[in-house]
Amino acid sequence: MPDTTTPNYHWPPMADRRVIGKSHSRLDGIQKASGAAKYNSDIKPAGMLFGAILTCPHAHARVTSIDTSEAEKIPGVTAVRVIMGPGKEVQWGGAEVASVSATSEEAANDAVKAIKVEYEELPFLVREDDISKAGNRAKAAGEQVTGDPDKAFQEAAYTHEGDYGIPVITHCCLESHGNVVAWEGDKLSLWPSTQNVSGIGGDLGRAINVSAANIHVHQDHIGGGFGSKFPADLWGVEAAELSKQSGGKPVKIFLDRKTELLIAGNRPSAFGHIKVAADKDGKITAWESKTWSTGGLAGGGLSADLFPYVYRKVPNRRINHTAISTNTGSARAWRAPNHEQVSYLTCSAIEDLAAKMKMDPLEVFLKNADLTMREEAYTSQLKKAAELADWKKNWHQRGDSGSGAVKRGLGIGVGTWGGAGHASQCQATIHPDGSVEVELGSQDLGTGTRTIIAMVAAETLGLPVSAINVKIGDSTYPPSGASGGSTTVGGVSSSTRKATVNALDKLFAAVAPSLGTTPDKLEAVDRRIVVKGDTSKSLTWEAACRKLGTNKISESGENNPRTAPREGLNTGGVAGVQIADVSVDTETGLVKMNRLIAVHDCGLIINPKTAESQIFGACIMSVCSALFEERVADQQIGRVLNPDMEFYKLAGIMDIGEIIVHLDISPENDKRGVIGLGEPPAIPGDAAIGNAVANAIGVRVPQLPLTADRVLAALASKGGNA
Amino acid sequence: MSEIDSKVPNKPPKTKSDFSRRGFLKGVGISGGVLSTGVLETEAEAEPTAKVDGPGAVPITLNINGKMHKLEVEPRVTLCDALRNRLEITAAKRVCDRGTCGACTVIINGKAVYSCTTLAIDAQGKRIETLEGFSTPAHPHALTKAFLDHDAEQCGYCTPGFVVAAKAFLDHNPNPTEADLKTGLGGNLCRCGTYMGIRKAVMQAAKEMKSAKVAKGTAHA
Incomplete structure (x- = not known):
């Protein structure tokens, strides 16, 4: 019954x-x-004032004096607030120093420029790619050893060692971070750009000592977040305080593009020396990684526990990770935190090992699928992706890509996620x-x-x-x-x-x-x-x-x-495999995407149309980070050189090639219930594209993004053409 | 936020790294003539009678979507900011604010233009079309419908710029190949990654706009 x-x-x-x-x-x-x-950056409640923030141009400095008197005299200015007073230490470029509100955006910007700040510049570190220059800013996390890696490397038939790197990249949300805030009596209206409608009011309330019950949050649309828009942030606090000082009138603060790229979120870097070994049949037997990364001042950056990625059950492992504290804007969650970097370092090393063994990397990934937590899923996905890529026909031994200047190659990346x-x-x-x-x-x-x-x-x-x-x-x-x-x-x-x-x-x-x-x-x-x-x-x-x-x-x-x-409506845990197909011009160093093939198990799909869009978007993000994106900092002057959209590059509509999505819709997958799909497809692309370029030109380009100069340098390092 | 912008009109930037093309343009305040850093000086010399406005607010009239709007703006105010901050016409978004990403695209005299690098005073006497002018939820343009059909939008912040750029592109290239459109829409950027849908949407809209034109022509004949 x-x-x-x-x-x-x-x-x-x-x-x-x-x-x-x-x-x-x-x-x-x-x-x-x-x-x-209408996004909240579009709204203009009656009487709205424009806020602006003065930011610090130095990577590390102490404020010695700040004079707001000229700013206060500018017609239209309603409030000026000092955030970092004399004696305060500013720890990264772009950090907030003062804020103003005014009746027009022009007046607000003039007021910001009229604030006079004197700084005492302090020593800084803004680059982490060369760990030998990090000095006491580097903090080792301690070694983790499983099995007997020394013995395993000694006994291995093949060992590969290589260096890999993936730089800090920024979220670059098109709608910048910001909000409009207004007071009515002791109640506050907040129109943010947030991934956290239910929680952001409480976050702002804690910062300004207002009960969450008195904060009303409204947001119909958000112009991009990707993990960077959870907290109320200082611009929420400043807009609330400026509003209060201006009789409760709504105050709008949305970051300008430069500040958005400097302080409103980035993905930590990951650099490392990887050693990986296999027996004569290509079974991976040992792993050793010495990695480092930065997530800003706090160091942090990367969860090295995830090494070796997906192929978790490599029996002998030695893992070392060093976090480097830099004077740069803080990292924020980025669509699949840690996973892209760890996937890139792991899959690059595995394909390089396969090349050393003169084995087909598809075979190596397949042969070792029992080292993953989901052998069947990865086996079937690798086979499906290979079929869609026509791997047998299109793959060749590394560098064995014909005599023309343009070389074609294929490469594999894998990923996993909860969700x-x-x-x-x-x-x-x-x-x-x-x-x-x-x-x-x-x-x-x-x-x-x-x-x-x-x-x-x-x-x-x-x-x-x-x-x-x-x-x-x-x-x-x-x-x-x-x-x-x-x-x-x-x-x-x-x-x-x-x-x-x-x-x-x-x-x-x-x-x-x-x-x-x-x-x-x-x-x-x-x-x-x-x-x-x-x-x-x-x-x-x-x-x-x-x-x-x-x-x-x-x-x-x-x-x-x-x-x-136990209710079965939703669950977590997915696998994903992507194969990239690229052409590389060995004369110019330009990499062209031909195809990116994405195979993901996604549980019960509610709306295939938007699910497919999620995968398209995630793959395009991978093209962006594999080929274009890099936050470039200059250690001489302590500045990020490209906080803009001219020199901080994103892929355009012509740069992405074709993207082939296989949604693994099946009764077996369906019965797992609903599983999130935002993160998983963003993971394997960097690795797949890097491996495809190596396959094409016969040499590893160790660091992303795979720009023309890096491709040419890698070619030169092996002495000429592919 | 803006410590690199020069604040005094015509004051030379202090150092090379302080130079901002936008700050420079915004500080100059010459009306009439095409402003670009390359030709500015010669133009100014060639037109000794050029009227110099500013730095305070000046009255201007803008023809937007067929309607005349009277407003007062300082000469440094961009068309994008005039639309969004003064007139609350907000389909055009301010994103890069430096003529790179295309989110602020409007059509001026039939041509797609970045409104963030066009001064409002310079847009006087020209026909300015924004997305609101040719597509509404009640009467969506063929491109709007095609963007929906092919899910060519996610967060949607770049979308209005893409739709406007696509309209200008199709007005000039009614029979595009996919290769044409990849070049023609190369001036717009999306962060969510909606390009796959956009390609299909623009090709579909091109077909529909063409057959609508043919049908209209037949009706008139």
Whole structure:
């Protein structure tokens, strides 16, 4: 007998789904592509003032004096605040020193320039690529040894040693970090650019001693975050204080591009000397890595515990990592923190070992799949990716790429990620007129969250997606987690499923008597409430809802990460394999992307259309970081030289080649439930592209990005052409 | 935020690293004539009667989407800032603020232009089209619909610039190949990585705009 006390929240069987699993265009797509979508950097509440921040030009300095008197005299200026007074030490270029608000942006900028600051410059370190120059700024994390690496290296048939590097890159969100803040009495309105609608109010409140209950957060759209937009930040505090000093008028502070690139988030670097060994059959037997990285002043940077990446079960390992403290803006979470760097260093070393053994790297990755935590997944994905790349036909021994100047090559990268659902609450309301609202304090980063929530509600209630009124982006809605770690889709889909199942059960209970049956015999299909197995007995959705009289149904649903694993709506843990196909001009050093093939297991896919977009986007981000992106700092003057978009390069529409996505949709994957997809496909691309270039030109270009000068230098180092 | 911008009009930058083309342009305040650092000096000499405005606010009239807007701006104010800060026309986004990323693209006299490197006073007497002028949620342009169909948008912050640039591109190249469009839209950047969708969307819109034109022509005949 079915359990009637616990509602059945399970996802409907694949074959029975009418909405989930079918591609649906994003709900806010027309708004965005017609310019009608209002971001918080677009809004202008009545009386809004413009804020601006004075930043420090030095990498490390002590403020000796600061004079704001001239700034205060500028017409239109309403408030000037000193952040770093005399005696305060500024630890990186771009750090906030003072802030102003004014009636026009021009006046605010003039006021910032009129503030006179004297600094005593202090010693600094802004580069970490050469660890020998790091001195006492380097902090070793201590050695981790497993098995007997010395013996294993001694006994190995093949050993490869190599140096690899991946620089700091910056998030470069197109909508810069910032917010508009206004006071009304003791209450505060905050219009941020955030991945954390439910949490950012509390974060700001702690900083300015205001209860979170008195802070109202609104955000319809966010122009990019990628992991860098969780906290309220100093610009939140400054906007709130400037507003208070200006009679509560709204104050807008959004960082200018230069400051955005200097202080609003970056991905830590990773450099290292890797040694890897195999037996005569190509089985990996030993691993040794000496790596270093910087995440800014705090050092940090990299989780070396992840070495060797994916191939975790290499029996003999020695791992050393050194964190280097630099006078540069702090690292922030970046779409798959640690994983791209660790994947790049690991997969590069494995392909170089394969080249030394004169073995096909595909065979080496396959042969060692038992060293991963998911042997079957990696085996099938490697085979699928190889099939899509036509590996057998297109792969050749390293450097064996013909006599022409343009060389083609293929390379492999692998990745893994968690991605289960975060804590999320949803309130679903069915009104007597048949309208439906679902409310969550979540946010749509452009991943399609809004659309997914509507699809889940529509699936449950037997309604079209257009009948669901999705309300997100407001802190008065039930709390939902910050969007990080690829946990949003799992969280919001599960809470929405539960809330709508609960609401529907209430509706069934209300209408069952009039259909002469019991609630458990009812189902919601095609805008009707139908008696199961007897389609002659039904009510239209509207007629059913009218039975509610004047009482709406409002039910909640919650995803709790602790209980979610046994409920089965969402889960974590994915594998991914990518193969890059590049052509390299050995005369100019230019690398051209031909194809990037991405194979990922993604659990239950709610919206294939936006899921595919996530993978496209992640692959393009990998092209950006593999070929173009690098924060360049000058140790002579202590400055970052390219905090802009001319010299901090991103890929354009012509630079990406073709991207071939294989969403591994299968009953077996589907039954795992929903798994986040933001992070996983961003991981393997750097490694795959680096390996493809090595395969093409016959020599490793050790450091990303693979710019023309580095490619030519690598070619020169092996004495001429490939 | 802006310690490198020169604050006094025409004051030479202190050092090479302090030089900002935008600060320079913003500080000059000459109306009329095309401003670019390369020709500025010769133009100024060739036009001794050129009217010098500023540095205070000056009244200007802008023809935006067929409507005349009267406003007062300092000569250093860019068209992008005039649109966004003064007129609350916000489809064009300020991103790089230095003529690199294309998020602020508008159409001036039929040509795609970065509004962040165009001075508002310089846009007087010209036809300025923003995305709001040719596409609305109630009446979306073929490009807007194609961007939706092919999911050519994620966070959406670069999207208006891409749609405007694509419109200007298709107005001049109604029969593009995919290779043409990769070059034609090379002046815009996306961070989320929506290029795959954009390629398909622009090709679809090109077809639809062409057949709409043919249908219109037939109706008139």
